[in-house]
Amino acid sequence: MIFQIPDVLSADELSAIQTTLATAEFVDGKLTAGWYAKHVKQNQQLKGTDAKDLRERIQAALTRHPLFQAAVRPKQVHSLLLSRYNSGMEYGRHIDNALMGRQRSDVSFTVFLSDPQDYSGGELVIEGADDERRYKLAAGAAIVYPSSTLHRVDTVTAGTRLVAVGWVQSWIRDTAQREILFDLDTVRRSLYGQAGKTNEFDLLSKSLANLMRQWAE
Ligand code: NI
Numbered sequence: 090m091i092f093q094i095p096d097v098l099s100a101d102e103l104s105a106i107q108t109t110l111a112t113a114e115f116v117d118g119k120l121t122a123g124w125y126a127k128h129v130k131q132n133q134q135l136k137g138t139d140a141k142d143l144r145e146r147i148q149a150a151l152t153r154h155p156l157f158q159a160a161v162r163p164k165q166v167h168s169l170l171l172s173r174y175n176s177g178m179e180y181g182r183h184i185d186n187a188l189m190g191r192q193r194s195d196v197s198f199t200v201f202l203s204d205p206q207d208y209s210g211g212e213l214v215i216e217g218a219d220d221e222r223r224y225k226l227a228a229g230a231a232i233v234y235p236s237s238t239l240h241r242v243d244t245v246t247a248g249t250r251l252v253a254v255g256w257v258q259s260w261i262r263d264t265a266q267r268e269i270l271f272d273l274d275t276v277r278r279s280l281y282g283q284a285g286k287t288n289e290f291d292l293l294s295k296s297l298a299n300l301m302r303q304w305a306e
Contacts, residue, residue, distance in 0.1 A: 097150050133175070176247050214240060
């Protein structure tokens with residue numbers, strides 16, 4: 090399941106982050122790429138104490154978001170990076186590493202930090218079985234997608250693209266199972282809104298909790 094969260098960062102959070110990034114020091118992104126991804130990764134990453142503070146803020150914003158909680162079921166949000174693509178930079182087709190330190194990547198996300206009109210090109214392109222989806226979202230919005238997909242960032246042809254990228258180890262490692270839980274939970278909440286705590290609501294709650302118990306790891 091690929092989905093967008095339009096409002097991960099508030100306007101205040103976004104402008105504080107943009108102000109910090111405007112004068113921050115970036116280093117070569119190849120430092121955090123795997124052996125073959127080094128050949129296709131051409132971007133820059135934030136370093137130092139600014140990076141730690143911004144990573145924590147963005148991680149907190151995602152973790153508190155109800156849609157992120159319901160659709161991703163995060164056990165651990167990890168490995169956040171703040172990346173900058175100047176004109177001519179890109180990140181060619183790759184698959185994200187399955188393991189990062191002691192954590193697994195089940196879900197990947199990109200939080201867009203630049204206004205789309207401030208750069209040309211630079212779309213995140215996610216490959217499906219026989220199609221491609223292209224994303225260039227408003228500043229402060231996030232795209233969340235399974236880490237099992239091939240994807241790339243097209244060349245930035247003008248301006249600067251700033252993003253935060255990161256990964257999630259989910260309680261539910263399988264994408265299809267996460268989607269089933271998300272759908273059941275959506276129906277359950279809707280039923281509650283329409284009719285309150287009915288017998289149907291209770292049985293659906295029971296099934297949801299017991300599926301979680303079977304699948305969570
Ligand atoms: Ni990637």
